[in-house]
Amino acid sequence: MKKEWIHDPVLRPASVHLIKLWKIMRLSVFFSLVFAIQTWATVTYSQQTKLTLSMNSARVIDVLNEIENQTDFYFLFNQKLVDVERKVNISAKQERVEEILSQIFSDTNVKYVVMDRQIVLTTGGVNENTVAQQTKGVAGKVTDKTGEALPGV
Numbered sequence: 001m002k003k004e005w006i007h008d009p010v011l012r013p014a015s016v017h018l019i020k021l022w023k024i025m026r027l028s029v030f031f032s033l034v035f036a037i038q039t040w041a042t043v044t045y046s047q048q049t050k051l052t053l054s055m056n057s058a059r060v061i062d063v064l065n066e067i068e069n070q071t072d073f074y075f076l077f078n079q080k081l082v083d084v085e086r087k088v089n090i091s092a093k094q095e096r097v098e099e100i101l102s103q104i105f106s107d108t109n110v111k112y113v114v115m116d117r118q119i120v121l122t123t124g125g126v127n128e129n130t131v132a133q134q135t136k137g138v139a140g141k142v143t144d145k146t147g148e149a150l151p152g153v
Contacts, residue, residue: 049073050094060084060104073097073114077121082110 051070055063061084064075077084086108092100097119101112105121113120142153 050096051092051100052094053090053092053100055088055090057087057089060086060088063088063090063100063104067097067100071097072117073119074117075119075121081123082121083108 049071051067053063053066053070055066060082064084068074088104090100090103092103098112098114101119105112109123111122113122142150144150
């Protein structure tokens with residue numbers, strides 16, 4: 001009873017076409033998904049952006065500003081930690097931003113992290129005040145206006 005359509009000459013051609021159509025649809029969906037996933041695996045902005053700089057005896061802050069002017073990058077840094085008044089010589093022709101930053105900060109303890117269009121500059125060392133703050137413990141009781149303890153605090 002299950003395979004009556006195989007022996008029925010009227011039903012057999014229609015069901016064979018439906019099976020072929022189903023296989024084609026499954027393959028089409030599979031290849032569409034593969035194509036969609038491949039489009040997300042593209043090169044990011046930081047990997048494909050190249051720029052040309054030629055600056056002699058320029059301050060680091062001026063070089064960073066020029067990079068911001070020529071590209072869509074922007075820098076985040078603390079001027080107390082990063083010496084931006086230091087003079088550098090930069091000569092780059094169609095180089096990636098990472099390569100230029102490596103030239104600028106090669107002899108310093110400044111590290112950089114590129115996250116899409118944002119570049120964060122930090123120093124390599126850990127601030128002693130930060131470590132001291134992390135080791136302090138806090139204990140006590142939190143109460144409301146009436147003097148009763150607040151649950152879960």
